[in-house]
Amino acid sequence: MRPGGRLCAGLGGVVLVAVAAVSGCQETGGPRPDVEDSGITIRYETPAGSDRDDAAFLRRRKVVEEAASAVAALVEVDQRISVGVVSCDGEGSSYDPELTHVEICYDEVSETRELFRRAEPERAEPQRADDNVVAVMRETLFHETAHALVDTLELRVHGREEDFADQFAALMLLRRSVTGEQQLLAAAEAWYLSDVTNEDVDDEPDEHSSDGRRAVNHRCYVYGAAPGRHRDLVSPDALPAERAKGCGTEWNAVRASWMTALAPHLRKG
Template sequence: MAHIPSAYAGLEWGRAVTRVGRAWVGLVVVVLVGGCGSSGGDADEVRPTDAKDSSSPPPGRAGFVVRYEEPASADRDAASFLRARRPMEAAVEALGAFVDPGREIAVVGRSCGGEGSAYDPETRRIQVCYDDLADERALFERGGHRPADDEVVAVVAETVYHEAGHALVDVLRLPFDERAEEDAADRFAALLLLRQGVDGERQLRAAVEEYRLSAAEADRADRDAKDEHAPDLVRAADHLCRLYGAAPDRNPDLANTSLLPRERVAGCAAEWTRARDAWLKDLAPILRR
């Protein structure tokens, strides 16, 4: 999941799945599920769909909208799944009820040719890659999650919220460097999911499982030195701490695990409160009233 601010336009910003070569033991994850890169693709294989396929805000009001491009032949099943389950539409609805960015920000389903899902500030659009869905499904299935439909939906939701965090950093011109912005986008994704109660908590747990599985399959040598994201296991632990801090009574199984040891658990409520309040302060000019 990446965002290229204009100042960094010359940097590589594809989604790098962080590689950490150690397994995670002891965390029970109730799974019911996150990716970044530049916009692009094969112009011969993708084209915009009709406007009737889009989900838009009310007339005269800017905001997040959903659009789909025709998939490459290899991505047709993933594109059909995305349209049928509508996780982008659900995410856009939640975003629209929460903030008014004052401009249109398109969330576009498309074939990306391996580039990865991302926000592009030049076009003001978030691309969600059909080909990413196939990769996520395969990752979960190798991890023993069959069927993996709910997990894939949750990954799309967390991805859209993460990239929306980048879009709002752009809208508000928040002064983050690349790594700080990635961390802030993760916190925004957690904020949007945790606003949705039990269903959002399940999806956040599934996003954690995706990071765990990715890390367990990876080798340290695979990590791109230019990757601005935190390591996958760090991202997983941070999401878990926010989840536990926001709703400890519903998530007691998260306490004192390999990723969330006792000494960190004690501070998770405060950690979650700081993350939530920092975003609410930054979003104050565009929050829905």
């Protein structure tokens, strides 16, 4: 599970480079016409042998293409954004601000599936596991894309950029209403599981919120956006009642901060 971040290990692989209009998707073998109108260029690198199934899964489910299309439908950028999907050998997704470069990792598909499988072995039916993977990979892509947008559009950041990027992921998922709510909750569950199963203790200062806090933040945004559908989230283990009371206001502020920042760049029509 990725910590997320500007130069960070993570869950997904993308290479984001600023570009102007976006033109299709490319892999080693040439163009992929199914995303010609997405506004973002995508490149699939040849996967390591152990990542072939994960690469096939991402392509089959069009996880990267659909997330990229969602961003392109919302925002116009003056520079091109390219996305690369690669084998990371456990390093996780990352964003390099000097190169405006993001990587999304094939191997995080297996890592995410295993994270959920260990937590709920009795509920690890294939469709549920696949849906959880798609949700987490979409959240990763949106998070890393946020860093690229901050750089290429010179956006004003509200608070810490890592938290701001998480909030963009929430914004993009919650734009899909009920489906997006379920996906953001799956991503929150992944952060929670990463927090409770992580045995590595890192005392180094970090610009990211803890995995546990990120889980609660995402649940708060879901609850704030649609409290009537998610009353069951309010519990000491998921979303403390005191936090839940302010989630409506909190989510409105999060959404407003991103939409205000993006206002000059929103796609017309």
